[in-house]
Amino acid sequence: MPNAEHPHKWGMVIDLDKCTGCQACVVACQAENNIPINTKDYFLQRRAYEWIRIERYWEGEYPNIKARFMPVLCQHCENAPCEPVCPVYATYHNEEGLNVQVYNRCVGTRYCINNCPYQVRMFNYWHPNWPARLENQLNPDVTVRTRGITEKCTFCVQRIRRGEIEVEARGGQRLNDERIAGGNYDPACVQACPTNALMFGDLEDQGTAIKPYFDDVNAHPGHGEHDRETRGYRLLEEMNTRPSVIYLKKIDQYPLKGGH
Amino acid sequence: MAIAGLVVTAIVAFILVVLFISWFSNPPFGWGNAPAQPIGFPHTVHAGSVEEGGHAIQCEFCHRNVTSGAAATVPAVEVCVICHKQVNGSNVTTDAVAPETLINIQRVLDKHAEERPIDWERVHRVPDHVRFVHEAHIRFLTQGEERTVTLPIGDEKPMNLPVTTAEACSVCHGDVAHMEEVQPQDGQSLKMGTCLDCHRENNVSTDCTICHK
Numbered sequence: 001m002p003n004a005e006h007p008h009k010w011g012m013v014i015d016l017d018k019c020t021g022c023q024a025c026v027v028a029c030q031a032e033n034n035i036p037i038n039t040k041d042y043f044l045q046r047r048a049y050e051w052i053r054i055e056r057y058w059e060g061e062y063p064n065i066k067a068r069f070m071p072v073l074c075q076h077c078e079n080a081p082c083e084p085v086c087p088v089y090a091t092y093h094n095e096e097g098l099n100v101q102v103y104n105r106c107v108g109t110r111y112c113i114n115n116c117p118y119q120v121r122m123f124n125y126w127h128p129n130w131p132a133r134l135e136n137q138l139n140p141d142v143t144v145r146t147r148g149i150t151e152k153c154t155f156c157v158q159r160i161r162r163g164e165i166e167v168e169a170r171g172g173q174r175l176n177d178e179r180i181a182g183g184n185y186d187p188a189c190v191q192a193c194p195t196n197a198l199m200f201g202d203l204e205d206q207g208t209a210i211k212p213y214f215d216d217v218n219a220h221p222g223h224g225e226h227d228r229e230t231r232g233y234r235l236l237e238e239m240n241t242r243p244s245v246i247y248l249k250k251i252d253q254y255p256l257k258g259g260h
Numbered sequence: 261m262a263i264a265g266l267v268v269t270a271i272v273a274f275i276l277v278v279l280f281i282s283w284f285s286n287p288p289f290g291w292g293n294a295p296a297q298p299i300g301f302p303h304t305v306h307a308g309s310v311e312e313g314g315h316a317i318q319c320e321f322c323h324r325n326v327t328s329g330a331a332a333t334v335p336a337v338e339v340c341v342i343c344h345k346q347v348n349g350s351n352v353t354t355d356a357v358a359p360e361t362l363i364n365i366q367r368v369l370d371k372h373a374e375e376r377p378i379d380w381e382r383v384h385r386v387p388d389h390v391r392f393v394h395e396a397h398i399r400f401l402t403q404g405e406e407r408t409v410t411l412p413i414g415d416e417k418p419m420n421l422p423v424t425t426a427e428a429c430s431v432c433h434g435d436v437a438h439m440e441e442v443q444p445q446d447g448q449s450l451k452m453g454t455c456l457d458c459h460r461e462n463n464v465s466t467d468c469t470i471c472h473k
Binding site for chain 2: 094095096103141161169
Protein backbone atom coordinates (compact mmCIF):
# COMPACT_ATOMS: atom_id res chain seq x y z
CA MET A 1 0.00 0.00 0.00
CA PRO A 2 1.43 3.42 -0.79
CA ASN A 3 2.68 5.31 2.20
CA ALA A 4 0.43 8.36 2.63
CA GLU A 5 2.81 10.42 4.79
CA HIS A 6 5.89 9.76 2.72
CA PRO A 7 4.92 8.79 -0.82
CA HIS A 8 7.35 7.44 -3.35
CA LYS A 9 8.42 9.51 -6.33
CA TRP A 10 9.24 7.19 -9.17
CA GLY A 11 11.77 8.13 -11.79
CA MET A 12 13.88 6.62 -14.51
CA VAL A 13 17.32 7.25 -15.96
CA ILE A 14 18.13 6.08 -19.49
CA ASP A 15 21.81 5.86 -20.36
CA LEU A 16 22.09 6.33 -24.12
CA ASP A 17 25.72 5.32 -23.96
CA LYS A 18 24.60 1.82 -23.05
CA CYS A 19 21.60 1.56 -25.37
CA THR A 20 22.26 -0.64 -28.37
CA GLY A 21 18.80 -0.29 -29.89
CA CYS A 22 18.07 -4.01 -29.48
CA GLN A 23 14.31 -3.51 -28.86
CA ALA A 24 14.23 -5.91 -25.91
CA CYS A 25 12.40 -3.23 -23.89
CA VAL A 26 9.79 -2.88 -26.62
CA VAL A 27 9.10 -6.61 -26.67
CA ALA A 28 9.08 -6.87 -22.87
CA CYS A 29 6.62 -4.00 -22.64
CA GLN A 30 4.40 -5.55 -25.28
CA ALA A 31 4.26 -8.83 -23.37
CA GLU A 32 3.84 -7.29 -19.92
CA ASN A 33 1.17 -4.74 -20.73
CA ASN A 34 -1.14 -6.71 -23.04
CA ILE A 35 -0.37 -4.54 -26.03
CA PRO A 36 -1.93 -5.93 -29.21
CA ILE A 37 0.31 -7.32 -31.91
CA ASN A 38 1.32 -4.63 -34.38
CA THR A 39 0.81 -5.81 -37.94
CA LYS A 40 2.42 -4.35 -41.02
CA ASP A 41 -0.88 -2.69 -41.74
CA TYR A 42 -0.84 -0.87 -38.38
CA PHE A 43 2.64 0.49 -39.07
CA LEU A 44 1.73 1.59 -42.59
CA GLN A 45 -1.22 3.51 -41.20
CA ARG A 46 1.07 4.96 -38.50
CA ARG A 47 -1.20 3.61 -35.85
CA ALA A 48 1.10 1.04 -34.27
CA TYR A 49 0.95 0.82 -30.48
CA GLU A 50 4.19 0.95 -28.57
CA TRP A 51 4.33 2.19 -25.01
CA ILE A 52 8.10 2.36 -25.35
CA ARG A 53 9.67 2.81 -28.74
CA ILE A 54 13.25 2.98 -30.01
CA GLU A 55 13.76 6.10 -32.03
CA ARG A 56 16.47 5.71 -34.60
CA TYR A 57 18.47 8.63 -35.99
CA TRP A 58 21.14 8.62 -38.65
CA GLU A 59 24.19 10.79 -38.18
CA GLY A 60 26.43 11.68 -41.17
CA GLU A 61 26.23 10.55 -44.75
CA TYR A 62 26.98 7.12 -46.15
CA PRO A 63 29.64 5.70 -45.88
CA ASN A 64 30.65 7.98 -42.99
CA ILE A 65 27.51 7.24 -40.98
CA LYS A 66 26.35 6.19 -37.52
CA ALA A 67 23.02 5.03 -36.13
CA ARG A 68 21.80 6.57 -32.88
CA PHE A 69 19.14 5.00 -30.71
CA MET A 70 16.90 6.49 -28.08
CA PRO A 71 14.19 4.65 -26.14
CA VAL A 72 11.20 6.95 -25.66
CA LEU A 73 8.45 6.14 -23.20
CA CYS A 74 5.92 8.24 -21.27
CA GLN A 75 8.06 10.81 -19.48
CA HIS A 76 5.65 11.09 -16.51
CA CYS A 77 6.08 14.87 -16.60
CA GLU A 78 5.56 16.90 -13.45
CA ASN A 79 3.97 19.63 -15.59
CA ALA A 80 2.29 17.20 -17.94
CA PRO A 81 0.70 18.94 -20.94
CA CYS A 82 -1.68 15.99 -21.42
CA GLU A 83 -3.36 16.40 -18.03
CA PRO A 84 -5.10 19.80 -18.14
CA VAL A 85 -6.63 19.16 -21.57
CA CYS A 86 -8.56 16.04 -20.61
CA PRO A 87 -12.24 16.99 -20.37
CA VAL A 88 -13.15 14.00 -18.20
CA TYR A 89 -10.20 13.88 -15.76
CA ALA A 90 -9.14 10.53 -17.19
CA THR A 91 -5.48 11.44 -16.86
CA TYR A 92 -4.12 12.90 -13.65
CA HIS A 93 -0.97 13.05 -11.60
CA ASN A 94 -0.89 10.87 -8.54
CA GLU A 95 1.08 11.54 -5.38
CA GLU A 96 3.81 9.14 -6.44
CA GLY A 97 4.72 11.22 -9.47
CA LEU A 98 3.02 8.90 -11.94
CA ASN A 99 0.97 10.25 -14.78
CA VAL A 100 -2.04 7.94 -14.56
CA GLN A 101 -4.47 7.09 -17.32
CA VAL A 102 -7.84 5.84 -16.06
CA TYR A 103 -9.17 3.76 -18.92
CA ASN A 104 -12.76 3.69 -17.79
CA ARG A 105 -13.01 7.45 -17.61
CA CYS A 106 -11.48 7.98 -21.03
CA VAL A 107 -13.96 8.89 -23.75
CA GLY A 108 -11.38 9.04 -26.54
CA THR A 109 -11.22 12.74 -27.36
CA ARG A 110 -7.46 12.39 -28.10
CA TYR A 111 -6.72 15.91 -26.83
CA CYS A 112 -3.99 14.43 -24.62
CA ILE A 113 -2.37 12.67 -27.56
CA ASN A 114 -2.26 15.89 -29.54
CA ASN A 115 -0.90 17.84 -26.59
CA CYS A 116 1.85 15.37 -25.71
CA PRO A 117 5.19 16.70 -27.04
CA TYR A 118 6.77 13.24 -26.83
CA GLN A 119 4.09 11.37 -28.79
CA VAL A 120 3.97 8.52 -26.34
CA ARG A 121 0.20 8.32 -25.88
CA MET A 122 -1.49 5.70 -28.00
CA PHE A 123 -5.06 5.54 -29.19
CA ASN A 124 -6.83 2.22 -29.60
CA TYR A 125 -8.09 2.46 -33.15
CA TRP A 126 -9.11 -1.20 -33.19
CA HIS A 127 -10.56 -3.76 -30.90
CA PRO A 128 -7.55 -5.54 -29.36
CA ASN A 129 -6.97 -8.86 -31.07
CA TRP A 130 -4.52 -11.62 -30.45
CA PRO A 131 -4.09 -14.96 -32.18
CA ALA A 132 -6.17 -17.45 -30.17
CA ARG A 133 -3.25 -19.11 -28.41
CA LEU A 134 -1.64 -15.85 -27.39
CA GLU A 135 -4.71 -14.93 -25.37
CA ASN A 136 -3.45 -17.39 -22.79
CA GLN A 137 -0.35 -15.30 -22.19
CA LEU A 138 -2.21 -12.08 -21.38
CA ASN A 139 -1.05 -10.56 -18.13
CA PRO A 140 -3.92 -10.90 -15.64
CA ASP A 141 -2.68 -7.87 -13.68
CA VAL A 142 -3.16 -5.48 -16.57
CA THR A 143 -6.46 -4.37 -18.05
CA VAL A 144 -7.06 -5.23 -21.69
CA ARG A 145 -7.99 -1.85 -23.11
CA THR A 146 -10.95 -1.61 -25.39
CA ARG A 147 -11.28 0.25 -28.65
CA GLY A 148 -11.69 4.02 -28.57
CA ILE A 149 -9.60 4.97 -25.55
CA THR A 150 -6.14 6.34 -24.96
CA GLU A 151 -3.42 4.36 -23.23
CA LYS A 152 0.22 4.83 -22.37
CA CYS A 153 3.15 3.66 -20.30
CA THR A 154 2.30 3.27 -16.60
CA PHE A 155 5.86 2.64 -15.33
CA CYS A 156 4.42 -0.88 -14.84
CA VAL A 157 2.35 0.27 -11.88
CA GLN A 158 1.03 -3.29 -11.47
CA ARG A 159 4.55 -4.40 -10.55
CA ILE A 160 5.06 -1.47 -8.20
CA ARG A 161 1.80 -2.29 -6.42
CA ARG A 162 2.67 -5.96 -6.19
CA GLY A 163 6.05 -4.99 -4.81
CA GLU A 164 4.52 -2.71 -2.20
CA ILE A 165 2.11 -5.40 -1.05
CA GLU A 166 4.67 -8.20 -0.95
CA VAL A 167 7.34 -6.14 0.77
CA GLU A 168 4.74 -4.95 3.29
CA ALA A 169 3.64 -8.53 3.94
CA ARG A 170 7.22 -9.45 4.80
CA GLY A 171 7.59 -6.86 7.54
CA GLY A 172 6.44 -3.41 6.50
CA GLN A 173 9.62 -2.26 4.80
CA ARG A 174 9.70 0.43 2.17
CA LEU A 175 10.40 -0.36 -1.47
CA ASN A 176 13.89 0.77 -2.43
CA ASP A 177 16.30 0.03 -5.26
CA GLU A 178 17.55 -3.16 -3.68
CA ARG A 179 14.10 -4.56 -2.89
CA ILE A 180 12.76 -3.56 -6.31
CA ALA A 181 15.59 -5.41 -8.06
CA GLY A 182 15.38 -8.36 -5.63
CA GLY A 183 11.70 -8.95 -6.24
CA ASN A 184 11.67 -8.11 -9.96
CA TYR A 185 9.31 -5.20 -9.36
CA ASP A 186 11.15 -3.07 -11.95
CA PRO A 187 9.18 -2.03 -15.02
CA ALA A 188 9.37 -4.73 -17.68
CA CYS A 189 11.61 -2.62 -19.94
CA VAL A 190 14.13 -2.06 -17.15
CA GLN A 191 14.16 -5.72 -16.28
CA ALA A 192 14.61 -6.78 -19.89
CA CYS A 193 17.39 -4.34 -20.83
CA PRO A 194 20.47 -6.50 -21.51
CA THR A 195 22.93 -3.61 -21.01
CA ASN A 196 21.17 -2.04 -18.01
CA ALA A 197 20.72 1.16 -19.96
CA LEU A 198 17.45 1.78 -18.11
CA MET A 199 17.45 2.41 -14.37
CA PHE A 200 14.38 2.79 -12.21
CA GLY A 201 14.12 4.08 -8.68
CA ASP A 202 12.43 6.13 -6.00
CA LEU A 203 13.61 9.76 -5.82
CA GLU A 204 12.38 10.02 -2.23
CA ASP A 205 14.90 7.35 -1.28
CA GLN A 206 18.25 9.00 -0.54
CA GLY A 207 20.22 5.91 -1.49
CA THR A 208 18.82 5.41 -4.94
CA ALA A 209 21.23 5.24 -7.88
CA ILE A 210 19.17 7.63 -10.01
CA LYS A 211 19.00 10.52 -7.53
CA PRO A 212 22.41 12.15 -8.37
CA TYR A 213 21.33 12.60 -11.97
CA PHE A 214 18.04 14.23 -11.02
CA ASP A 215 19.76 16.49 -8.45
CA ASP A 216 22.28 17.59 -11.03
CA VAL A 217 19.73 18.29 -13.75
CA ASN A 218 17.42 20.10 -11.32
CA ALA A 219 20.31 22.21 -10.03
CA HIS A 220 21.21 23.42 -13.52
CA PRO A 221 17.95 23.84 -15.38
CA GLY A 222 17.46 25.16 -18.87
CA HIS A 223 20.37 27.32 -19.95
CA GLY A 224 22.60 26.02 -17.16
CA GLU A 225 22.95 22.79 -19.09
CA HIS A 226 26.68 23.23 -19.67
CA ASP A 227 27.42 23.44 -15.93
CA ARG A 228 26.08 19.95 -15.27
CA GLU A 229 28.47 17.44 -13.77
CA THR A 230 26.66 14.40 -15.12
CA ARG A 231 25.61 13.63 -18.68
CA GLY A 232 21.96 14.09 -17.76
CA TYR A 233 19.37 15.98 -19.75
CA ARG A 234 15.64 15.86 -20.26
CA LEU A 235 13.81 15.60 -23.54
CA LEU A 236 12.53 18.97 -24.87
CA GLU A 237 13.74 20.64 -21.70
CA GLU A 238 12.79 24.09 -22.96
CA MET A 239 9.12 23.14 -22.74
CA ASN A 240 9.43 22.93 -18.95
CA THR A 241 7.35 19.77 -18.72
CA ARG A 242 9.78 18.49 -16.06
CA PRO A 243 9.83 14.80 -17.02
CA SER A 244 10.55 12.07 -14.47
CA VAL A 245 12.79 10.44 -17.05
CA ILE A 246 16.35 11.65 -17.50
CA TYR A 247 18.55 10.72 -20.45
CA LEU A 248 22.33 10.46 -20.22
CA LYS A 249 24.26 11.65 -23.26
CA LYS A 250 26.22 9.23 -25.37
CA ILE A 251 29.97 9.56 -25.17
CA ASP A 252 31.34 9.03 -28.64
CA GLN A 253 34.76 7.45 -28.42
CA TYR A 254 35.17 7.34 -32.17
CA PRO A 255 33.38 10.40 -33.53
CA LEU A 256 32.54 10.69 -37.17
CA LYS A 257 35.30 12.16 -39.35
CA GLY A 258 34.76 15.84 -39.79
CA GLY A 259 32.41 16.08 -36.79
CA HIS A 260 28.67 16.44 -37.25
CA MET B 261 -50.32 15.76 -29.16
CA ALA B 262 -51.59 12.85 -27.17
CA ILE B 263 -49.66 10.42 -29.35
CA ALA B 264 -46.43 12.47 -29.07
CA GLY B 265 -46.82 12.45 -25.28
CA LEU B 266 -47.30 8.69 -25.28
CA VAL B 267 -44.23 8.17 -27.46
CA VAL B 268 -42.09 10.33 -25.18
CA THR B 269 -43.38 8.51 -22.12
CA ALA B 270 -42.67 5.15 -23.74
CA ILE B 271 -39.11 6.17 -24.67
CA VAL B 272 -38.39 7.53 -21.19
CA ALA B 273 -39.87 4.41 -19.61
CA PHE B 274 -37.77 2.21 -21.88
CA ILE B 275 -34.56 4.07 -20.98
CA LEU B 276 -35.41 3.85 -17.28
CA VAL B 277 -36.06 0.12 -17.49
CA VAL B 278 -32.76 -0.46 -19.30
CA LEU B 279 -30.84 1.61 -16.76
CA PHE B 280 -32.63 -0.07 -13.87
CA ILE B 281 -31.89 -3.58 -15.13
CA SER B 282 -28.29 -2.84 -16.00
CA TRP B 283 -27.63 -1.25 -12.60
CA PHE B 284 -29.28 -3.84 -10.41
CA SER B 285 -29.25 -7.16 -12.22
CA ASN B 286 -25.73 -8.59 -11.90
CA PRO B 287 -25.41 -10.91 -8.90
CA PRO B 288 -22.55 -9.36 -6.94
CA PHE B 289 -23.86 -5.86 -7.44
CA GLY B 290 -27.61 -6.05 -7.38
CA TRP B 291 -30.58 -8.25 -6.71
CA GLY B 292 -30.03 -11.11 -9.08
CA ASN B 293 -29.38 -14.64 -7.92
CA ALA B 294 -26.11 -16.38 -8.56
CA PRO B 295 -26.07 -18.78 -11.50
CA ALA B 296 -26.72 -22.48 -10.82
CA GLN B 297 -23.55 -24.52 -10.27
CA PRO B 298 -22.77 -27.55 -12.47
CA ILE B 299 -22.45 -29.74 -9.36
CA GLY B 300 -24.36 -28.93 -6.18
CA PHE B 301 -21.72 -28.00 -3.60
CA PRO B 302 -23.16 -27.39 -0.11
CA HIS B 303 -20.82 -25.10 1.82
CA THR B 304 -22.95 -25.97 4.90
CA VAL B 305 -21.67 -29.55 4.90
CA HIS B 306 -18.04 -28.68 4.20
CA ALA B 307 -17.46 -25.42 6.05
CA GLY B 308 -20.32 -25.55 8.60
CA SER B 309 -19.52 -26.22 12.24
CA VAL B 310 -19.43 -29.80 13.55
CA GLU B 311 -22.39 -29.14 15.90
CA GLU B 312 -24.52 -28.23 12.92
CA GLY B 313 -23.55 -31.35 10.99
CA GLY B 314 -20.75 -29.79 8.98
CA HIS B 315 -17.09 -30.70 8.83
CA ALA B 316 -15.62 -27.29 9.75
CA ILE B 317 -13.08 -27.23 6.96
CA GLN B 318 -11.31 -23.88 6.96
CA CYS B 319 -11.86 -21.57 3.99
CA GLU B 320 -8.19 -21.50 3.12
CA PHE B 321 -7.93 -25.29 2.96
CA CYS B 322 -9.71 -25.25 -0.39
CA HIS B 323 -9.32 -21.60 -1.44
CA ARG B 324 -5.60 -22.02 -0.95
CA ASN B 325 -4.24 -18.85 -2.43
CA VAL B 326 -6.43 -16.52 -0.40
CA THR B 327 -3.83 -15.76 2.25
CA SER B 328 -0.90 -15.54 -0.15
CA GLY B 329 -2.02 -13.99 -3.40
CA ALA B 330 -4.42 -11.82 -5.32
CA ALA B 331 -6.96 -14.48 -6.31
CA ALA B 332 -8.60 -16.73 -3.73
CA THR B 333 -8.68 -19.51 -6.34
CA VAL B 334 -11.21 -22.28 -6.74
CA PRO B 335 -9.65 -25.62 -5.77
CA ALA B 336 -8.49 -28.16 -8.32
CA VAL B 337 -10.53 -31.36 -8.54
CA GLU B 338 -7.62 -33.12 -6.82
CA VAL B 339 -8.37 -31.16 -3.66
CA CYS B 340 -11.93 -32.53 -3.64
CA VAL B 341 -10.56 -36.02 -4.17
CA ILE B 342 -8.32 -35.78 -1.10
CA CYS B 343 -11.45 -36.53 0.95
CA HIS B 344 -13.80 -37.93 -1.64
CA LYS B 345 -11.45 -40.78 -2.49
CA GLN B 346 -12.85 -42.23 0.74
CA VAL B 347 -16.10 -40.33 1.14
CA ASN B 348 -18.07 -41.69 -1.81
CA GLY B 349 -20.69 -44.23 -2.85
CA SER B 350 -18.48 -47.21 -2.06
CA ASN B 351 -18.12 -46.25 1.62
CA VAL B 352 -21.22 -44.20 2.36
CA THR B 353 -24.69 -45.65 2.08
CA THR B 354 -27.88 -43.85 1.23
CA ASP B 355 -29.01 -44.40 4.86
CA ALA B 356 -26.62 -41.65 5.91
CA VAL B 357 -27.02 -39.19 3.07
CA ALA B 358 -29.47 -38.37 0.32
CA PRO B 359 -29.02 -40.24 -2.98
CA GLU B 360 -28.41 -36.94 -4.84
CA THR B 361 -25.39 -36.31 -2.64
CA LEU B 362 -23.78 -39.55 -3.74
CA ILE B 363 -24.58 -38.75 -7.36
CA ASN B 364 -22.89 -35.36 -6.98
CA ILE B 365 -19.83 -36.94 -5.36
CA GLN B 366 -19.66 -39.47 -8.18
CA ARG B 367 -19.72 -36.64 -10.71
CA VAL B 368 -16.71 -35.06 -9.00
CA LEU B 369 -14.88 -38.41 -9.13
CA ASP B 370 -15.82 -38.80 -12.78
CA LYS B 371 -14.34 -35.39 -13.55
CA HIS B 372 -11.17 -36.44 -11.75
CA ALA B 373 -10.99 -39.69 -13.72
CA GLU B 374 -11.50 -37.77 -16.97
CA GLU B 375 -8.85 -35.27 -15.88
CA ARG B 376 -11.25 -32.44 -16.62
CA PRO B 377 -11.85 -29.40 -14.40
CA ILE B 378 -15.28 -28.61 -13.01
CA ASP B 379 -16.70 -25.51 -14.66
CA TRP B 380 -17.86 -23.72 -11.54
CA GLU B 381 -19.93 -20.61 -12.12
CA ARG B 382 -18.40 -17.51 -10.64
CA VAL B 383 -20.59 -15.77 -8.05
CA HIS B 384 -18.48 -12.90 -6.75
CA ARG B 385 -17.00 -11.18 -9.74
CA VAL B 386 -15.49 -7.73 -9.99
CA PRO B 387 -15.15 -6.20 -13.46
CA ASP B 388 -12.11 -7.00 -15.58
CA HIS B 389 -10.47 -3.64 -15.04
CA VAL B 390 -10.40 -4.07 -11.26
CA ARG B 391 -7.62 -5.88 -9.43
CA PHE B 392 -8.62 -7.02 -5.96
CA VAL B 393 -5.83 -8.54 -3.86
CA HIS B 394 -7.27 -10.97 -1.32
CA GLU B 395 -4.02 -11.37 0.57
CA ALA B 396 -3.71 -7.70 1.58
CA HIS B 397 -7.30 -7.52 2.80
CA ILE B 398 -7.12 -10.77 4.76
CA ARG B 399 -3.88 -9.53 6.32
CA PHE B 400 -5.55 -6.27 7.37
CA LEU B 401 -8.40 -8.14 9.05
CA THR B 402 -6.46 -11.00 10.64
CA GLN B 403 -3.19 -9.39 11.73
CA GLY B 404 -1.91 -6.37 13.60
CA GLU B 405 -2.71 -4.92 17.00
CA GLU B 406 -6.13 -5.13 18.62
CA ARG B 407 -8.44 -2.41 17.36
CA THR B 408 -12.11 -1.75 16.74
CA VAL B 409 -13.28 -0.69 13.31
CA THR B 410 -16.66 -0.16 11.69
CA LEU B 411 -16.52 -1.34 8.12
CA PRO B 412 -19.08 0.14 5.72
CA ILE B 413 -20.12 -3.28 4.45
CA GLY B 414 -22.50 -5.97 5.69
CA ASP B 415 -24.31 -5.19 8.97
CA GLU B 416 -21.95 -2.25 9.69
CA LYS B 417 -21.49 -3.21 13.35
CA PRO B 418 -18.20 -2.37 15.07
CA MET B 419 -15.72 -5.23 14.69
CA ASN B 420 -12.88 -6.13 17.01
CA LEU B 421 -9.82 -6.86 14.90
CA PRO B 422 -7.91 -9.05 14.41
CA VAL B 423 -10.44 -11.75 13.52
CA THR B 424 -10.01 -15.28 12.22
CA THR B 425 -9.62 -15.90 8.50
CA ALA B 426 -13.16 -17.28 8.23
CA GLU B 427 -14.61 -14.16 9.83
CA ALA B 428 -12.49 -12.02 7.52
CA CYS B 429 -13.94 -13.79 4.46
CA SER B 430 -17.48 -13.31 5.70
CA VAL B 431 -17.07 -9.51 5.84
CA CYS B 432 -17.53 -9.37 2.09
CA HIS B 433 -18.83 -12.82 1.17
CA GLY B 434 -21.40 -13.29 3.93
CA ASP B 435 -21.71 -16.29 6.20
CA VAL B 436 -20.87 -18.81 3.49
CA ALA B 437 -20.73 -21.65 6.02
CA HIS B 438 -24.49 -21.34 6.41
CA MET B 439 -25.25 -21.11 2.70
CA GLU B 440 -26.47 -24.17 0.86
CA GLU B 441 -25.82 -22.21 -2.32
CA VAL B 442 -23.46 -19.21 -2.26
CA GLN B 443 -25.36 -16.00 -2.89
CA PRO B 444 -24.37 -12.36 -2.60
CA GLN B 445 -25.78 -10.93 0.61
CA ASP B 446 -27.74 -7.79 1.40
CA GLY B 447 -25.49 -4.83 2.07
CA GLN B 448 -22.48 -6.60 0.61
CA SER B 449 -22.49 -5.00 -2.77
CA LEU B 450 -19.14 -5.06 -4.52
CA LYS B 451 -19.63 -1.67 -6.10
CA MET B 452 -16.73 0.76 -6.25
CA GLY B 453 -18.41 3.01 -3.69
CA THR B 454 -18.17 0.25 -1.09
CA CYS B 455 -14.45 -0.19 -1.79
CA LEU B 456 -13.86 3.56 -1.54
CA ASP B 457 -15.89 3.94 1.67
CA CYS B 458 -13.85 1.23 3.31
CA HIS B 459 -10.53 2.59 2.07
CA ARG B 460 -11.40 6.09 3.33
CA GLU B 461 -12.61 4.74 6.66
CA ASN B 462 -9.27 3.02 7.25
CA ASN B 463 -6.94 5.71 5.84
CA VAL B 464 -5.90 3.59 2.89
CA SER B 465 -4.94 5.31 -0.34
CA THR B 466 -7.77 5.84 -2.81
CA ASP B 467 -5.48 6.44 -5.77
CA CYS B 468 -6.97 4.97 -8.96
CA THR B 469 -3.91 2.81 -9.58
CA ILE B 470 -4.47 0.91 -6.31
CA CYS B 471 -7.18 -1.12 -8.07
CA HIS B 472 -7.16 -0.07 -11.73
CA LYS B 473 -3.95 -0.89 -13.60
